[in-house]
Amino acid sequence: MKCCVVTPEATVVDKDARFVVAPLYDGEYGVAENHAPVVGRLGAGELRMTLLDGTIERWYVEGGFLEVLDNNVSLLTNRAVRLETLDVATSREALARAQAITSNSDESAEVKEAAVLLARAQLRAAQKGALVKK
Amino acid sequence: MAKAKALDKRRKSIKNIRKITRTMELVSTAQFRRAMERAVAAASYSKRLAQLVSDLARAGLKTEHPLLAERETKRRAALFILTANRGMCGGYNSSILRSGLARLDELRREYDEVELYVSGKRGLSYLRYRKFDITRSFTQFDHKPSYDEVLEVANEALNRYRTGELDRVDVAFCEFITLSKQRATTTTLLPLSSLTTDSEDEARAAIEYEFLPSPASILEEVVPNAFRVQLFKCFLDAAVSEQIARMMAMKAATDNADQMISSLTTTYNRARQSQITNEIIEVISGASALQ
Numbered sequence: 001m002k003c004c005v006v007t008p009e010a011t012v013v014d015k016d017a018r019f020v021v022a023p024l025y026d027g028e029y030g031v032a033e034n035h036a037p038v039v040g041r042l043g044a045g046e047l048r049m050t051l052l053d054g055t056i057e058r059w060y061v062e063g064g065f066l067e068v069l070d071n072n073v074s075l076l077t078n079r080a081v082r083l084e085t086l087d088v089a090t091s092r093e094a095l096a097r098a099q100a101i102t103s104n105s106d107e108s109a110e111v112k113e114a115a116v117l118l119a120r121a122q123l124r125a126a127q128k129g130a131l132v133k134k
Numbered sequence: 135m136a137k138a139k140a141l142d143k144r145r146k147s148i149k150n151i152r153k154i155t156r157t158m159e160l161v162s163t164a165q166f167r168r169a170m171e172r173a174v175a176a177a178s179y180s181k182r183l184a185q186l187v188s189d190l191a192r193a194g195l196k197t198e199h200p201l202l203a204e205r206e207t208k209r210r211a212a213l214f215i216l217t218a219n220r221g222m223c224g225g226y227n228s229s230i231l232r233s234g235l236a237r238l239d240e241l242r243r244e245y246d247e248v249e250l251y252v253s254g255k256r257g258l259s260y261l262r263y264r265k266f267d268i269t270r271s272f273t274q275f276d277h278k279p280s281y282d283e284v285l286e287v288a289n290e291a292l293n294r295y296r297t298g299e300l301d302r303v304d305v306a307f308c309e310f311i312t313l314s315k316q317r318a319t320t321t322t323l324l325p326l327s328s329l330t331t332d333s334e335d336e337a338r339a340a341i342e343y344e345f346l347p348s349p350a351s352i353l354e355e356v357v358p359n360a361f362r363v364q365l366f367k368c369f370l371d372a373a374v375s376e377q378i379a380r381m382m383a384m385k386a387a388t389d390n391a392d393q394m395i396s397s398l399t400t401t402y403n404r405a406r407q408s409q410i411t412n413e414i415i416e417v418i419s420g421a422s423a424l425q
Contacts, residue, residue: 006178006179006182007179007281008175008176008179008180008281008362008363008366009172009175009176009280009281010172010175011175011178024346025346025347025351026347029346036344037341037342037343037344038343038344038345038346039186039189039343039344039345039346039352040345040346040352041346041347041351041352041354041355042355063355063359064355064359065186065352065355065356066346067182067186069341069343074182076179076182076183076186076359078281078285078359078362079281079282079285105297107296107297107298108293108297110296111293111296111297
């Protein structure tokens with residue numbers, strides 16, 4: 001099963017995998033061999049790929065889409081970085097910045113909520129990345 | 135002697151200039167290749183996005199979204215002008231500024247307030263000199279604009295558009311069409327006119343996708359991404375076009391220098407010859423006067 005992660009800058013990952021777990025908008029979504037065609041909306045969080053030799057590769061992806069078709073799993077995402085490279089301190093700062101947004105109307109409250117959710121997800125991923133590194 | 139010496143000096147200085155222009159040409163050729171690769175990578179992303187849109191359309195979804203709808207209110211607009219950080223690229227910067235300022239005039243007539251976002255030192259110095267009010271300036275987008283940086287700008291514009299602070303976002307940049315054709319244009323990015331950057335829609339067999347959670351929710355995610363990618367594409371196009379413009383300008387400059395060197399060499403040789411002839415005549419006439 002092929003798994004590729006595409007950002008507007010580059011194709012970040014193009015590998016064969018046995019099992020892929022992608023962070024959808026409401027939780028994790030696992031894809032094994034011969035999965036039915038799916039288009040899903042991604043949230044922010046950890047992408048896990050079990051490669052053919054059994055090693056697990058972890059990435060942090062931020063929004064976008066998951067597409068499964070003919071044993072091809074492709075993720076279109078804004079950002080994809082190695083989970084281990086995320087920094088907990090900078091993620092905390094990002095969360096603080098998101099929480100500092102003033103919300104004085106429905107629209108700006110929505111904007112704030114989205115920013116806070118995103119920052120929380122990044123912080124969680126960074127913490128997990130730090131754990132994995134140990 | 136004086137004339138030949140002056141000619142030689144000039145020829146040397148032109149040779150030095152030629153070295154510089156030739157190097158600049160080579161550097162921009164290398165940078166152009168790298169910029170082009172990035173543009174191709176971005177194109178593959180937007181192509182997949184376009185595919186997704188057509189899949190959604192096939193699922194019977196009407197593409198309706200607040201970002202796609204024309205606004206009634208006309209209070210505040212934003213105009214991005216993407217110029218280069220460096221000169222030596224022919225008419226690249228001035229043509230962008232010309233088309234950008236024309237759009238600025240149009241916007242000012244329609245909207246109460248127009249914010250000006252300028253990228254590139256060249257555009258900044260020109261607009262500052264002309265005493266334009268610049269809302270924000272960027273100089274970090276050089277020949278290699280990164281998506282993260284563009285994302286920041288895009289998200290800010292997007293959020294302000296959503297909350298109604300902005301009613302329109304325009305971009306003036308140099309569009310890359312083919313290797314031999316680039317054009318300074320202005321386009322409207324918000325409200326989005328279309329979800330895809332290019333109209334080519336590959337015919338694909340209809341696939342029965344399961345949409346998670348729903349086509350409408352996926353569209354909700356597609357539209358802002360389409361905007362971000364289109365803005366990113368503007369930056370990439372600008373980078374590619376800048377390198378091409380510099381390549382052409384420097385190639386022309388090098389060719390010009392070559393021509394000047396050869397014509398100066400001819401004049402120098404003639405001057406040297408006539409000088410020698412003069413000296414010989416002097417010697418001979420001096421010798422014959424002694425006889």
